[in-house]
Amino acid sequence: MNVSFVAIICYLLGISAVVGLNAVILVWLERKVAGHMQFRYGPMEVGPHGLLQTLADGIKLVSKQLVIPDKADKPLFLLAPVVSLVPIFAAMMPLPLSESVQAWELNIGLLFIIALGLLNTLGILLAGWGSNNKYALLGGSRAVAQILAYKIPLLISVMTIIMMSGSYSLRDIVLAQNHGWYVLYQPLLFIVYITAITLETNRSPFDFSEAESELVAGFHTEYSGMGFSLFFLAEYSYMFIAAALASILFLGGWQGPWLPGPVWSLIKIYGIIFLLMWFRWTFPRLRIDQMLSLGWKILLPITLVNFLVTAGVLAL
Amino acid sequence: MMDCCHIREVVQGFFSLLVGMRVTMGNMFVKPHTVQWPRETAPLPPGFRGHIMMLPDEITRYPKCIACTACARNCPSQCITVTGRKPAGAKKKLADCFVLDFTKCSLCGICVESCPVGALDFSRDYALAAYSKDDFNRMNLLEDLVSPF
């Protein structure tokens, strides 16, 4: 933990750049993927193939008035997007993009990130409660209801990986996959994990807290301008973190032939993000109770059985 | 506990999701069906109904309308105002004012069909935009034609 103050500032700046750039790219990518899956072009006008569209939208959002609804709980309302966004800066620190590119080598990095990931739900709950809007409240309460359903399978699958690698440190987990990525040993777990992170990032088919055909815009119904864009930023950053974790846990992080480590990391991360987008533009939304039974009746048994079998095999 | 029926259902469900994903992936490799307006435009079919317009007489180039008011009377929304008089030395009446209130028009085509001399037709004008509604609620259809008066 011998990190100097200056270094932390530098890392924070670097991470801010990653967060911002990532959001710009992902929003553009999402619109492009959506467009082409629906026989459209997506954004085409601002910049080559609409590359600068997100930037233009960002400027528009920033310049908009932040409307605070009457009778809203003002402090909570303003705090919610910040609560949602800030943990990202901490959560990105232990993520290794390669053996050397890592802000902070933390020996419990995995737990650290998963714990911080929960704060996103807190942000959503605050937004739902603070908006003084019933749709927002329903969205916020849905977000809380789904935590247990995905966190437990998620944690058990992470435990399985920890058991195999013998470390909580993300760097060690990657290094432990020298002889073969864990996805080859644990394909079923990989599927469960992807399902869980889709749930964690609130993306369709599990976008219950937004569910625009039911709840208008869910927890961010009342947000405009900057508040809205902070939620957007948070959503895409959580996608990045979740995909990065998936690539580290299952796909061997930066490992790969020919190309340098960070490139491999980014390829894998964006590959998984593409997968999440692909889900979003293909599937209808589940119902909230179906999601709960998916979590408890399908994902949990799979991970538990998998955990026991892995433990047995490792003990032999 | 999970019996094997349950497991089969889960596996089948999982594969049905893959089938759906195949379709959307296939969509990505199809050329988009949209056109990038205004750089490209979709073709306009021959029977396109734009706002109505007045046709000129082939020889005299005057408006064909003889101001019989059949169109104005038949229009369901009363959007046509037409008056006419005899130009000096002529035997027939000709329209001297033909105003269309396009904001009310439903493009039904009844006026075009009811005209005894076939003076009306649909234009092919589709990119209509203006800063004020006045541009549309008093459209003078005789504007671009040669006036007999």
Next chain:
Amino acid sequence: MKEQAPTYTLEQIDEENFALNLGPQHPGTHGVLRVILHMDGEYILYADPILGYGHRMQEKVAENMTYLQVLPYVCRMDYLGALSYNLAWVCAVEKLCEFEVPDRASVVRVIATELNRISSHLLWWGAYLLDLGAFTPFLQAFTDRELILDLLEYITGSRLTYCYFRFGGLPSDVDDVFLTGVRDFIEGFRGRLKNYHDLVTGNVIFYHRSADVGVILPFDAAGYGLSGPVLRGSGFAYDVRRHEPYSGYDRFDFEIPVEETGDCMARYNVRMAEIEQSMNIIEQALNTIPDGPIRSKVPKIIKPPEGEVTMAVETPRGELVIYIVSDGTKKPYRVKYRVPSFSNLSIFAKLARGQLLADALAVLGSFDLVIPEVDR
């Protein structure tokens, strides 16, 4: 539902329940429908649809217009199935005045109406999936719907609010470009329909969202006066095209798709099967289209004899009945529309009770409501 209606008002919200105002602007209500939901958490205790935001006095307006002038107004009621309304009004007046319609005109009417029915069902397919949270189907359906609109635009001149049929026939003939276009479309669309089923019908999430949701028992279906695919989803093989044929539908050989279960899945399957039946009808019509005149001689000013007429037509949403009383003048004395969406909506309050919000919106979507038609 008089006996069970609790006496909540918007103000009387206690600690446990709350009232949720769904609409008139809400992405899930497809128009200006407003539903006040009394909710206990995510469960609906009581749903109260409030209509009339789009009321345009269609029936009263018709009393002040000549028969011809009403024509474009009727089509504005159901903007997705405008040609069915067009057909209904034209047939009603023709029946009242006993006008003849040439064969070719009847067949072209059938082709155009069935194309319109397919396009309406396609839009419903996309919108229903949008209600369930899937985005791509909407635009997938639009790609094919767009082709139909192109075809219809070719003959009618408009893309949505058609006003094409006239008393005694058609205003303009169709040419070979249109007929071959329709043939090509049907051929291509039959192949593409497989993608639709792959993307949605077999999808496990879709299955669980639709099966056993919003079950309408046959008893209720008959009692509430439901019609169209909603009725056929509950086990009644009733289709006006078969039971009271008009415009020469008795010449065509088609099946009436029926499902027994009465849930959203049944209504979905009925509509999907109807798309195929419509294609069958169009194909038969294309093969048997006669040559000849397209419009019979009708007087310029229509003055029907005194009397009344009832005309039922199967629109994409169900049975539309137009009832006209004529007093022998140029204008109808009284016009009454019995619209399918209105009757279909009437059972929503009953179905929504005790359901999750998400299911209630799925049920609302499965009815294929067009709100201007409900409000007229």
